[in-house]
Amino acid sequence: TPATLGLSDRDSSVPSTITVKASGRSDIIGNLTSSDLYAAVDFAKITDSGKTTLKIKEPECNRLGIKIEDYYPKTIEVVYDKISHANVDVVVEYDNSLLAENFEFLSVTAEPGTVQISGFESEIANIDCIKVKLNESLTAGSIDSDKSGSFLGHYYLKSGEEVTADYETEKITVKIEVAKKVPVTYSVSGIPHNDYYLSKTGITADTVLLCGAASDLRNINKIELGTIDISGASANVIKNFDITGYLPAGITAYQTTDVSVSAEILKYQIKNFEVDISSSVSTPGKNPREFTYDFSVEKFTVAIKGKTADLAKLSVSSLGPTIDLTDRGVGEYILPLEFVDIDSNKFTVIGEYVCSVKIAEYISPTGNPGDDTALPTGEI
Helix, strand or coil, X not given: CHHHHCEEECCCCCCCCCEEEEECCHXXXXXXXXXXXXXXXXXXXXXXXXXXXXXXXXXXXXXXXXEEEEEECCEEEEEEEEEEEEEEEEEEECCHHHECCCEEEEEEEEECCEEEEEEEHHHHCCEEEEEEEHHHCCCCCCECCCEEEEEEEEEEECCCCECHHHCCCEEEEEEEEEEEEEEEEEEEECCCCCCEEEEEEEECCCEEEEECCHHHHCCCCCEEEEEEECCCCCCCEEEEEEHHHHXXXXXXXXXXXXXXXXXXXXXXXXXXXXEEHHHHCECCCCCCCCEEEEECCXXXXXXXXXXXXXHHHCCHHHHCEECXXXXXXXXXXXXXXXXXXXXXXXXXXXXXXXXXXXXXXXXXXXXXXXXXXXXXXXXX
16 A cells, blocks of 8 residues: 555545446346445555556456446546655745835844645645735834734745645744934034145944834934034044934944044145246236336246145136236336136135336337337237
């Protein structure tokens, strides 16, 4: 028998009777009953799991004078399989739509993490997992604290088909841990040393995850660390903060407890620019029709202080170098070199730049003052 091999019948549709056509003398046939007939099937041919076709042996009759003419069915198909056990993983299915605003999942765990199931070996070999679908049981936006609950598990085959109806219902306990994500803020006060500037500030963690009761977390929207003072600084300033000191009782920080705020302090750089009076300097008020101009210098070397990145983009033309000759008649003047286009919020001109300008009446080659007919083409 298959049972001796650990095999069990999976198919209950196997016929329990056969139909037999018999012939004989009428007096014998008239008294013939089914108990006088015997048919057999040899189940010794079933040696492994699966479908087997078995031949029904020709029926025999224990009464003389009876001939078996025909019978049906002549074969039957049976399906036998081994009863087996398997541990099936429990999978919790969910998404962030279940979370309240600013909350994050820390962990979602199922207890037990695996479930032992019993059944025919060929069937349970195709079971992929038991799923717990939290979105079917919980309301969107409802999770704002740690929760634990019992949920119905759904059986799924490796093909993706659900076969829960074929198995006993499983209740799975799911534990949910969440935390609220809040920003960490700070401010900077003071002005660095004169030759230095604040390049940038940074923080090692601009948000932290907080754990605790929903009623307490509801009132926490940010953590203010306070102020980092950079007054007179000529080097980077770093200040360390312990987050736990800014939290109310019952609230804890997840993983991150120490936060550092840094201020990068850099030194201003000085870059020199060659400013040529004849080609680079604007001279509003200059009137070459009536006057000649003699500058005491041909060029200046101008030192500009600023940030390295800004100085790299600066050019002589963007300085707007200017010597104002408006309303200047014959004479000698000491005039400043001004920088009318420079961005005073970004740059500082180091030192003062002046030059002597001698202005004389223009004498044309004809000898007539103010006669510009002899001026070279293009000069005004």
